Amino acid sequence: MSRRTTPLQDAINHILARRDKNSMLEIKFINSVKGRGIFTLANFKQGDFVVEYRGELIDATEAEHRRNLYPSACSVFMFEFIWKQKTLCIDGALEDGSFGRLVNDEHRTPNCRMKLIEAEGKLHLCLFALKEIAAGSEITYDYGGKEWPWRKKLKIASIPSGQQCVAEPIAHDVEHHVISTDSFTDRELRAECQSSRPTADNSEHEVHSVGGQRGTSSLKELIGEGGVQYQELSPQAFSEELTS
Numbered sequence: 101m102s103r104r105t106t107p108l109q110d111a112i113n114h115i116l117a118r119r120d121k122n123s124m125l126e127i128k129f130i131n132s133v134k135g136r137g138i139f140t141l142a143n144f145k146q147g148d149f150v151v152e153y154r155g156e157l158i159d160a161t162e163a164e165h166r167r168n169l170y171p172s173a174c175s176v177f178m179f180e181f182i183w184k185q186k187t188l189c190i191d192g193a194l195e196d197g198s199f200g201r202l203v204n205d206e207h208r209t210p211n212c213r214m215k216l217i218e219a220e221g222k223l224h225l226c227l228f229a230l231k232e233i234a235a236g237s238e239i240t241y242d243y244g245g246k247e248w249p250w251r252k253k254l255k256i257a258s259i260p261s262g263q264q265c266v267a268e269p270i271a272h273d274v275e276h277h278v279i280s281t282d283s284f285t286d287r288e289l290r291a292e293c294q295s296s297r298p299t300a301d302n303s304e305h306e307v308h309s310v311g312g313q314r315g316t317s318s319l320k321e322l323i324g325e326g327g328v329q330y331q332e333l334s335p336q337a338f339s340e341e342l343t344s
């Protein structure tokens with residue numbers, strides 16, 4: 101990002117070019133509980149645009165339809181949010197090589213926050229740094245208030261009086277709740293998600309209106325006229341119930 105480019109402009113540039121910050125981010129496999137995550141290769145400053153959560157914009161009805169079709173390994177990639185009293189969803193189920201869909205949850209000390217951006221009449225979800233993020237760190241954000249299984253399965257370490265509690269995940273305990281990326285290769289997962297999609301769709305990077313036979317709403321109908329360009333988004337993310 102050049103000195104004069106604001107984080108918002110930086111985000112819009114990446115949105116329009118449909119590209120991630122490939123020289124600043126990398127995908128790493130963490131473990132069989134968390135699966136993959138996104139890590140920084142360079143420092144980010146507070147406020148910087150980090151990555152877009154790319155996918156297909158769909159409405160609540162279509163999201164519900166897909167949730168019923170998708171295996172749970174795919175529906176965990178559906179990010180729901182409220183826009184002008186409407187529930188919308190970015191479906192990031194396709195393994196398209198983009199980074200945003202692989203960012204993991206951290207509700208206590210996230211280093212990024214999701215914001216909604218409207219660029220050229222289309223809605224986009226983007227992560228911005230909440231603080232300085234040093235090279236080598238995992239990118240995280242708060243998925244929202246929901247009781248995610250990995251949050252529940254926390255071991256509360258013994259707390260000396262007057263000190264804050266420290267919680268640590270117990271890996272073996274949450275194993276059965278987790279979409280194990282090592283049991284699903286990328287190709288298999290992509291095939292799974294693609295075959296369970298309601299319509300053939302090669303434009304997963306496009307944010308567009310409801311597809312296929314199920315809907316005819318235009319994006320304008322989905323998001324309304326003259327939307328806000330830049331909005332803080334309270335996370336209400338991933339709409340999947342993770343059950344074993």
Ligand SMILES: C[S@@+](CC[C@H](N)C(=O)[O-])C[C@H]1O[C@@H](n2cnc3c(N)ncnc32)[C@H](O)[C@@H]1O
Nearest residue numbers: 133134135136176201202203204205250279281
């Ligand atoms: C959108 S995906 C994130 C990418 C995922 N780690 C992967 O490898 O595909 C969301 C899934 O990642 C896992 N996940 C995210 N945050 C986690 C956390 N803090 N602890 C354990 N698992 C987490 C859960 O399996 C969740 O369903």
